[in-house]
Amino acid sequence: xxxxxxxxxxxxxxxxxxxxxxxxxxxxxxxxxxxxxxxxxxxxxxxxxxxxxxxxxxxxxxxxxxxxxxxxxxxxxxxxxxxxxxxxxxxxxxxxxxxxxxxxxxxxxxxxxxxxxxxxxxxxxxxxxxxxxxxxxxxxxxxxxxxxxxxxxxxxxxxxxxxxxxxxxxxxxxxxxxxxxxxxxxxxxxxxxxxxxxxxxxxxxxxxxxxxxxxxxxxxxxxxxxxxxxxxxxxxxxxxxxxxxxxxxxxxxxxxxxxxxxxxxxxxxxxxxxxxxxxxxxxxxxxxxxxxxxxxxxxxxxxxxxxxxxxxxxxxxxxxxxxxxxxxxxxxxxxxxxxxxxxxxxxxxxxxxxxxxxxxxxxxxxxxxxxxxxxxxxxxxxxxxxxxxxxxxxxxxxxxxxxxxxxxxxxxxxxxxxxxxxxxxxxxxxxxxxxxxxxxxxxxxxxxxxxxxxxxxxxxxxxxxxxxxxxxxxxxxxxxxxxxxxxxxxxxxxxxxxxxxxxxxxxxxxxxxxxxxxxxxxxxxxxxxxxxxxxxxxxxxxxxxxxxxxxxxxxxxxxxxxxxxxxxxxxxxxxxxxxxxxxxxxxxxxxxxxx
Ligand code: DCP
Ligand code: MG
Ligand code: MG
Numbered sequence: 001x002x003x004x005x006x007x008x009x010x011x012x013x014x015x016x017x018x019x020x021x022x023x024x025x026x027x028x029x030x031x032x033x034x035x036x037x038x039x040x041x042x043x044x045x046x047x048x049x050x051x052x053x054x055x056x057x058x059x060x061x062x063x064x065x066x067x068x069x070x071x072x073x074x075x076x077x078x079x080x081x082x083x084x085x086x087x088x089x090x091x092x093x094x095x096x097x098x099x100x101x102x103x104x105x106x107x108x109x110x111x112x113x114x115x116x117x118x119x120x121x122x123x124x125x126x127x128x129x130x131x132x133x134x135x136x137x138x139x140x141x142x143x144x145x146x147x148x149x150x151x152x153x154x155x156x157x158x159x160x161x162x163x164x165x166x167x168x169x170x171x172x173x174x175x176x177x178x179x180x181x182x183x184x185x186x187x188x189x190x191x192x193x194x195x196x197x198x199x200x201x202x203x204x205x206x207x208x209x210x211x212x213x214x215x216x217x218x219x220x221x222x223x224x225x226x227x228x229x230x231x232x233x234x235x236x237x238x239x240x241x242x243x244x245x246x247x248x249x250x251x252x253x254x255x256x257x258x259x260x261x262x263x264x265x266x267x268x269x270x271x272x273x274x275x276x277x278x279x280x281x282x283x284x285x286x287x288x289x290x291x292x293x294x295x296x297x298x299x300x301x302x303x304x305x306x307x308x309x310x311x312x313x314x315x316x317x318x319x320x321x322x323x324x325x326x327x328x329x330x331x332x333x334x335x336x337x338x339x340x341x342x343x344x345x346x347x348x349x350x351x352x353x354x355x356x357x358x359x360x361x362x363x364x365x366x367x368x369x370x371x372x373x374x375x376x377x378x379x380x381x382x383x384x385x386x387x388x389x390x391x392x393x394x395x396x397x398x399x400x401x402x403x404x405x406x407x408x409x410x411x412x413x414x415x416x417x418x419x420x421x422x423x424x425x426x427x428x429x430x431x432x433x434x435x436x437x438x439x440x441x442x443x444x445x446x447x448x449x450x451x452x453x454x455x456x457x458x459x460x461x462x463x464x465x466x467x468x469x470x471x472x473x474x475x476x477x478x479x480x481x482x483x484x485x486x487x488x489x490x491x492x493x494x495x496x497x498x499x500x501x502x503x504x505x506x507x508x509x510x511x512x513x514x515x516x517x518x519x520x521x522x523x524x525x526x527x528x529x530x531x532x533x534x535x536x537x538x539x540x541x542x543x544x545x546x547x548x549x550x551x552x553x554x555x556x557x558x559x560x561x562x563x564x565x566x567x568x569x570x571x572x573x574x575x576x577x578x579x580x581x582x583x584x585x586x587x588x589x590x591x592x593x594x595x
Pocket of ligand 3: 019111113114465
């Protein structure tokens, strides 16, 4: 196999990936436990965005049309889930629980319901405590200060299901393999402990993957869902005639399902492997113009290796070394760190889309007020903290302070595309945006957010809107987004604050300058900015990797939930209103026979 020698696995870490089971439905059930035993579906626009397992047993599915769900299961309880507040709050609470379960502080969110935990240090510490003569009666220590805090476990065996189901004869295994196996065993018991804590203390069941990096832990979790966990067993490297389990595991995946191999890259690889453009009629199963090509097909394709992948994937717009990177990914190599706790979101935005386009200034002003007020309330939630030490004991309400100030206010709109020469309208619509310094008035903690929003609209948003849309002929808008960006963290009081990072400051300067220009961006709904952003169907993200994004640098899980995207589009097939993020999955639903 060309260049197999150049692949270097780092299996020194133990990473857990948590995905909450039917998350939105569980939030609603926890508020109203009577719903646990009935089929429950959560509705956004006209689709079932998720449903509980009782509903799934009766044939309901995620991203099904509400009309279809009602036909299949008329007794289902349907709860509206368009206001994300309760889900966001639950997500933060769960994140904070999980983050406190590990010593490293490395807890990284992906979307609302996924979290990676790096528990390498806890595992290694506990490996050091083992009595090799009595592994079955081990004690997992959860605190370095207090040796009585922890739980008893059997360190001679993995907890829960494994991939593969049975481990190969371990008498022939190498010393490294035995050590890795032991560390994964400890990881699996810690995963069980945290999973149970989450269930019994917070009321949420989850599905966990245990492996040595983010990529593998995320993928292996899917093997046993829901309310379960799966560990990939060694050998992670081929030993004699025994294949690496990781290779066998990944080989079964369609190339587009590998996180970091986005839709465009996957399509280029499919074309190369098939020796032709993937058959369009086959796209029914895989969404887009795709045909199934597995990792095995790619890996064993004639002359395949990092160089050939570079040739296939490289070129203008792609990052250097993309071939090598993808080659690593399909071998399960992912060096990206589990991100450290980050207190401050990089931006906060609120947006709405309008089926009935906005045409009049009064309508626009009303919407600006709604979005402005939501933005201010959201800033209060995410950027204010209680001032514990200095708070006045006489005061019943603790004083609050800003932990970061967004320096920039950005207004974006999506005007209706212009007519082309032949009188038709372009399908692709673009967002345009305008930025200005954030007016200080928004930081007032005295005034009510609704009053502040009035002033924000009059003093900042309306003038910005006029600069963005000076057409005398009027306008027709299908979307407005108001964002607070360019966060400046308040004086670093905590050691995890990133406010003083010089490199970051420079990057931020670029950001600021960029923000003061009017930009036109394609409204690319199907391409998400980070390889680890949540995919619409809850499957592996289908994201094109661009430039610096390639090195899976600790992504900021906050971004994904900071933009309240409620864009809706009409489905060409059934004419239902579908949230834009779900449109691709919804089309696939029709393609698979749903009507
Ligand atoms: N979600 C959404 N729109 C989507 C996909 C998901 O609003 N297109 C929301 C609803 C889900 C939550 O995000 O509850 C988490 O997404 P998952 O894909 O993890 O789905 P669930 O947690 O609901 O179900 P599962 O048990 O399959 O993980
Ligand atoms: Mg989930
Ligand atoms: Mg999920």
